[in-house]
Amino acid sequence: MARQVTSARTVREAPRVRLMNGAQVLMEALRRQGVEVIFGHPGGASLPIYDAIYDHDTIRHVLCRHEQVAAHAAVGYARASGRVGVCTATSGPGATNLVTGITDAMMDSVPIVAITGQVARPVIGNDAFQEADVTGITMPITKWNTLVMDPRDIPRTIPEAFHIARTGRPGPVLVDIPRDVSQELFEPTWPEEVAIPGYRVVTDGSPNQIAAAAQALSAAERPLVYAGGGIISAEATPELTAFADRTGIPIVLTLMGKGAIDEHHRACLGMVGMHGSAYANWAINDADVILAVGVRFDDRVTGRLADFAPRARFIHIDIDPAEIGKNKPAHIPIVGDAKRVLAQLVPKVQPPQIEAWWRQIDEWRRAQPFRYRQGEDRISHQYVCDLLDRLTGGEAIVTTDVGQHQMWAAQWYRPRGPRRFITSGGLGAMGFGFPAAFGAKVARPDAQVIAVVGDGGFMMTLQDLGTAAEHGLSLPIIILNNNALGMVRQWQTFFYRGRLSSSLLRNPDFAKLAEVFGCRGIRVERPEQVEPALREALATEGRPCVVDVLCDPEENCLPMIPSGQSVKDMILDD
């Protein structure tokens, strides 16, 4: 007996055996994935994880005041940098607060990994304190999720989570870790590589299909590229630009595709869809061959599907086979990575004869540009966005919230390249803009990051002004303040006989509020104050600067194709 005890102790104390607890193994696994920052908020079930974070050498934790902010910040981080964003929350309410941010990442194909604490294994299923079935809740809103029931799985599960999040069509992955799994001591073994049966990604396009696409484009009279967020995820901007330079074929962008090509490029017609430019929508309506790349034919682009691009044959390139033919049949489907497929396609396309097509497009552009009225006593939201575009030259990273200001920012801000326009596209989650800017600034501290928000959305997550101030982030936050839920107000004006049901807001003085949080605050009431205030905000170092711009409360966002209608129903002027 005594001898056995002695030998057991000898084994434990052998120098080659290094016991770690699950949380320490988790942190080591994250470090091996190149993680440098985690956005999160602690709680009971994640205490072991936070203990492992406490004195970690390389991974920094950013304490957000609400888990929703942590998730949006992880998205902002990922979209600004192209790396996987990481957020963490405790079990139950912590995890459920992540849900909006995870859903946003799912809809917009953003690679994030969410680590959640879970109650200890013996009490799972017992309605324990702060227990929620988080893998169940997040099943439809994650690309993949898993509950880790054995700490020895952590060294394998974390690389799998990151691999799934960032490859193929990117998306959110959630890893749920019970508290006792985080605490258990063991000696980890690290697998050499990730092998997930059943998870395959097709990256190269079929050569035959690419040849067919090249032929269709070369012979087209009115060709058009309809490019989306897939270009940005695939880092395919150089290939798209090469395509435009070689072929001269005009390009329209989705909201998610903004910046997929320098929007000052002559071939770029800007945003298409419900609030896109009239000329982009007219072009898509008249096109005979459309090269759709990294897009999903979202209803905000297509309106009534039957009337969308009625004269066109579609070439559809996407890495997700399920997107091809989902909403609109593709005549030439190509499954593959946008970067690789475009690289294969570019040399094969003969520049088509499209001078007449360009004359038509230029005529449309002259006839119906974006325009706004800036009076002496009113501040146009669009003027502020236009000014921001001119002051930054399209080089800044602009994030937006959701609503009218989002569409105006999308119309007027013309990014010079990818990862410079970050918005909640698919989910349309109010409260996104400021946290996303926060995450983007953490990812790219040397870049000019600007949040453009509305008063309604900003109110949803502004508690984290304290976090941004604490971290000394030079972050201008421009509020296009119309004391209203502007887009709701606009729809009520147009479609509900002006019955403004719960769409007008009584707001605090945001500039004063900012000061209380340790930020700078500037209130702008007159048109001539706008430019000096924006310049000051852009130059403010070491803390966020909130510019509260009191804009025209009546301004409507146009052009507009009403929901479920088509180009011919487009509303051009008030």
Next chain:
Amino acid sequence: MRDSHAATISVLVRNQPGVLVRVAGLIRRRGVNIHSLSVGPTEDPSISRMTIVVDTPPERTESFAKQLRKLVEVLRATAIDGGSTVDRELALIKVNATPGTRMEIMEIANVFRANVVDLTERTMTLEVTGRGEKIDAIVSLLAKHGIREIARTGQVTLVRGAQNT
């Protein structure tokens, strides 16, 4: 029982906790009704086969199979397009049977090659295997005797010949 929109999808999945919920959840959130879903292990114990009969128009079935393939646990999802297949379902049917009606029920059972698997003074339980239509037919013939309970497995399907399902 089945309408003209019924389509069969055969799905091979990694045998892991929650995989049934993932598949069923995806079907639900894509707005499709499940007629039947049967699941069991395959020749490889780490892999299960689900045979799902869903209510989708034929032109949507492949697109639906594509959504299923996106689940990490799904190894293969095949939309069975009406080619040559073997489809089977098993049903247990408990029917009222008195000494006076037993012979008639036995005759019906013989025609459908159903086995009598339980017999009491007042009931008889038949086991019948076949395509869904065959089971529907025997059920309708037995109806006049008073069916007490039915348990059906749902359809299982394999493609005929050397080709994999």
